[in-house]
Each structure stands twice: as C-alpha cells, then as structure tokens.
Amino acid sequence: MAPADVPLLDGPVEIRGALDLERTAVGLRPRRLPAWTRPQIPSPFCELVVAMPSGVRMVFATEATGLELDVLTTKTLAFTGEPNPGGAFELVVDGLPAGRVATPDGNVLALDPSGVKPPDVTPGDPATVRFGPLPPGRKQIEIWLPQSAQVELIALRADGPVHAPEADLRPRWVHHGSSISHCMEADDPLGTWPVVAARAADVNVTNLGLAGNAMLDPFTARTIRDLPADLISLKLGINVVNGDTMRLRAFEPAVHGFLDTVREGHPDTPLLVISPILCPMVEDLPGPTFPDIEDGTVRFRTAGDPARLAEGALSLSVIREVLHRIVGERSATDPNLHYLDGRALFGEADAADLPDALHPNAAGYRRMGERFAAYAFAEGGPFAR
Template sequence: MHTDTHTEHTGQHWTTTPVTADLLRGALDVERTEHGVLPHRLPAAARAQNTDGQLAMAESQPSGVRLVFRTRATAVELDALPTKRVYVGAPPRPDGVYDLLVDGRLADRASVPGGNVLTIDMTAGTAERTAGRPGTLRFTGLPDGMKDIEIWLPHNETTELLALRTDAPVEPARDPGRKVWLHHGSSISHGSDAASPTTTWPALAASLGGVELINLGLAGSALLDPFTARAMRDTPADLISIKMGINVVNADAMRLRAFAPAVHGFLDTVREGHPDTPLLVVSPILCPIHEDTPGPSAPDFSDFSEGRLRFKAMGDPAERAAGKLTLNVIREELARIVKQRSADDPNLHHLDGRDLYGPEDAAELPLPDDLHPDAPTHRRMGERFAARAFTAGGPFVDGAA
C-alpha cells in the first residue's frame, strides 16, 4: 500500500464507481462540488442557519463518515481533495488518516498528501484558504473473494471525494442489520487527538457495542443549537446520546438561567422525532481547569512554537453566584433535568461523564492541553461507554427493544 498523487490511470482492469450518497454512511448530507462530493454532518437547512466558521469547519470534517461497499477487488484507489489546517507559529500537523476495514477488521491505514490549505492565525483570529491539488489513496494486496470494505475518512480533515477505482466491480454493501446510534457532543466526541477515525471514543464504543455510528460530535460547537436538535429529530436512529456541557463553559455561551431551558428545548425537539427511543444524556468528563472556574477558555501560546498548545480558564469562581456556568454546575443541572423528565419519559437516561474519565484517570492520563483527551484516553472512554451503555442493564440494551 502507498499513496500516489497521480490521478490518471490506464488499463481496462480498473472499474471506476461514482461516489454517491448510497456508498456513504455516517453523513447527514452529501454536497455535489466542482470536483466531486463533500460529505456533511449537518443538513443543508442547518448549515443555512449557521454563521459560525468553527461549526462550518467542524461539520464538514467527516468524523464517523465512511465509504462502504462489497467487492472482490484486491486493489482500491480513492481520489480525494483534503483541506489541511496549518496554524501560524506551530509545527505542521500530521496528514489526516484513512482507516481501511475489511469485513469489519482494520486492515490498513494511509493518508492523502497535498490538498487545499487553511492557514489559521489563532492570535489574529483569521483564516486564509489556499487551493491545492487532489491526491490518491491506494490500498493493494487485499484478500481475494467477496468482502465488505469500509474506508473511514479522516475525522479531523475536510475531505472531498472525487473517484473510486477498484480492480473488480463494486456493489452496495448489505444492510448489516445493526441498530443505529446517533451521538452528539463536542470536540471530545468529534475525535480531538484520537489516533485515527476508528479510534475516536464514539467509534470504539460503536464497534464494541455492535452498532452503526452517526457521529455529530462537533468541535467547539455543542452549544445546544436548535438546528442541531432538529437535525437529530429528523435522523432515523435506534439509540441516541447527547453529551453536553464543556463547550457551553469554554465558550462562556450562556448562564444558568438560559442553560436549563435550552437543555429542555433541545430534548423536546429530539423527542418530537424520537418519542420512545432510548436517549442518554451525558454530562462532561472531568476537566480540572473548568470544574469550578467558569469560562471562557483561552489558548496559552507560551509553548506554541514547540508544538504545545494549552488552554486556561479565564473566568472567576466568584461569578458562579451570578449564574456563570462551571462543569460541576452543569453536571448538577443535567442530573436534575433528567430526573425530572424521566418521571414521564422512562427511556430517558443520565450518565455522569466522570464515569468515562474522572479524577483517577486524570492522574494517570492527564489532558495534554488541559482540555482534550489523547489517544489512550479515547480508547479508555470508548471502552467505558460501551461497558455502561451497551451491556446488560445499560440504557442501550434493556430499553432498546
């Protein structure tokens, strides 16, 4: 296996298959572009109501989105146009990772070189886009015989898909017959510093739980937006989870007076489309800087040139009296709201995020930038979530008939 920047091939052994929505799982919308197709994790109606560049970038990064098909091919090529991020003053970021699964098992990993470049100046708050060329992903030496292929797209790299080539015909994948799990959260759910798209904590949990993932983890953007709630309302799903809190604090987006009704409204909207679906509300994982100190969060650039970015809490703990939000305040409020609502909604459940990552975990696996978990922590969180949600007695088993 290797990557190749050439996009023209000769020889009759290649079968070219148009990349269409029916080959994609995990996307809520597929936009036709000048070059090919761009998977989106929010529908057009939601994007039309959004004016925030961070959310626009996050929802176009295909966390949990994968190309899925059946074929006898032993060689697969995918032409893609990635958009790479470059941060002024920081070392280059690694290229996004594509995970190849054959019959559900990881078989290979690769990246696509080149592409568009988005140059972000965090101190000035600016972003400049430079157009680039597509590249080619190539996987070879695959086993003979009919098999299910999944190509998980980079969770943190906007990816336009141009062409799929194989050395044998492609047919649609069979319906796996698994339940669909729809999850919404912050950059932690999006994947933050996970090693690859199949090792974000939601992807790991979905694999352990034997379910199909739709990941609406949106970096910096789990802010109880009504258009996100409507997107969840209108998306078919058998199991739903909503992880909320950290972005509300680190954006300093609302106070307690606004937060509680916003949570109720978000849940009301989701319930309009899924009145009886098992619905799990997950409070924030431990984040020491914001446990009792309100936001906003601000980047600490002191070690940025060495490639280390940290975050610090800028609020004053005394401001809690005026309704400013901390993670402990949010956890108490979410527990109260779920307890209140579950009296009339037996399929509504609550999980304290510290059961996924708590004080003992923070001592062993501290958050490298004081905000986001690293790859080993994603694995631990995925295993913990699967153990709590997808095993006997869990909200996604007993109530998920």
C-alpha cells in the same frame, strides 16, 4: 484487471455517517449536518467541523484486490501555526481493520481568530489514497475518512467488480457532543471513542460530535429529531462553559428545549444525557478558556472569574448538577431518559491522558469508548438490547 471508475453517486457505494454531500468544484464533500442547516451555521469554524467527516465511511462490496481513491483534503492550521496531521484513511475488510494511509496534504485553511474575516485557504493538489493487495473473493469494504481534515471525494477506482453493500440491520445510534466526541486527537478514525464503542457493541453509529459546537443549537436538535435512531446520546456542557456562551438562566431552558425537540421525533427511544468529562481548569471556575502556547506546547487555561458564578456563570460542577436534576425530573414521565456523569468515562485517574488540559489523547479516547460500551450496552444499561 485494470482499475475501473466506480461512481460515487447513484451506484453501489454508500456513504454512511454523512447527512449531506456538497458538490464542490472538484468532487463531493461529506458534511455531518443536512443541507438545510447551511444558512443557519453560525460561524466559519462551525462550518469547518461540520465538514470534517468524523465517523463517515464509504461502504461497498467488491472482488477487487486493489482500490484507489482520489481526494482533495483540507487541513487546518493548529494553534502552533503548523498544519495539523489530518488523521488517516482507514480500511476495514469484513469488519476487521486492514490498512491505514496517512491523510495526504492538500489545501491548508487558516481561520480568522476573531471570526470576522472568512478563512484564508492556501490551495493544494488532489492526491490518491491506495489500498491493496486485498484478499481475493467477495468482501465487505469500509473506507473510514479522517476525522480531523475535510475531504472532497473525487473518484474511486477498483480492479474488480463493485457491488452494493449488505444492508446494515444493526441498531442505529446517533451521538452528539463536542470536540471530545469529534476526537480530532485520535490516531485514526476507528480510534474516536464513539466508533470504538459502536464497534464493540456492534451498532451503526452516526457521530454528530462537532468540535466547539455542542451549543444546544436548535438546528442540531431538529437534525436529531428527524434522523432514524434506535439509540440517542447527548454529551452536553463543555462548550457552553469554555465559550462562556450562556448563563444559568439561559442554559436550563435551552436543555429542556433541546430535549423537547429530540423527543418530538423519538418519544420513546432510549436517550442518554452525558455530562462533561474531567476538565480541571473549569471544574469550579467559569470560562472563557483559551489556548496558551509555551515552547511549542499547547495547554488550555481559563480566564474565568469565580465571582461570576454568583451572577449565573457556569462551571462544570454547575453543569453536572443542572443536567442531573433535569434528567431526574423529566424521567418521572420519560422512563427512557437516562443520565451519565461524564467522569465515569474519563475522570481523575485519567488526568495524565489530558495533555492540553482539555482533550484526551488517543489512549484516553479509546478507553472512553471501551468504558461507554461496557456501561451503556451491558445488561441493565440504558442501551441494552
């Protein structure tokens, strides 16, 4: 049977993990915040990571043995000036990984470091991602999109009938965090730690890990408030320190405000607040941090002055103390609110897997997911069923 077009909208395909499908000149771009947030997005970099589909997957059932997906990707320039690899498209058949295709080249986007000018885009061409041969018979298909490149979906073709997927009745977990939840450095979309944890615990995850943009933004809190969720986790603090965007006076009420907003929509939902993982350069120093390139290798460093801590500047040690105290005080009247020190997921013993001094490598992310699942979903854990 020759491959036939499958509609991407108003047909059997569900796109899970995306909260908006933006129509572009060539197709549909999944975004991980709803359309109403677009006017509130504060920078081109924030818009960039919102449109990187970490945790987004196309889901359907089919008897096809071959699939073709036409896409236009947009990769970004890394700090070294070269396009990042862009991750991979990953196929899952009946719950098991069944194939991986490297993200093809397309557009290349360069951000203005000052954030003043709009991004510079070098146009590229669409490409076709192919999976097959697949096993015969009806099967449940997931195509996980790359977590570190934007993707415009143009067309899907299959050489057999395509049907709506089975309803997903698993608990719905909504997670928000920074680049260390976005996981651009993971080898593939199934290697991001929220997906590793979700697959281990058999839950349906929506990953709102937004690299560089876990800033306690009100539009993110309202998004979480309005989403269906049986479980919620918030990994907070590292971007506030590395961006040097807040002082203690602003941080404490911003945390309360974020939690208040989430609780407006989910008053009794298990809610886990996670403090930052190990980051030696800002454990006891404030930001801002910056990438330092030497011999083609990127390492992050801090320009923070320790004397500014007395003025209310924030280090990770301060952040952890504040989050622990806030959760402890609020949990007296909110028994479903919990706290986890992020170093339980990635701590001193894991430092060798922190190659740029900020982000875990692929092995580190997988270990984080395994540890989170073993803690949060275990009997007596905050997400125990």
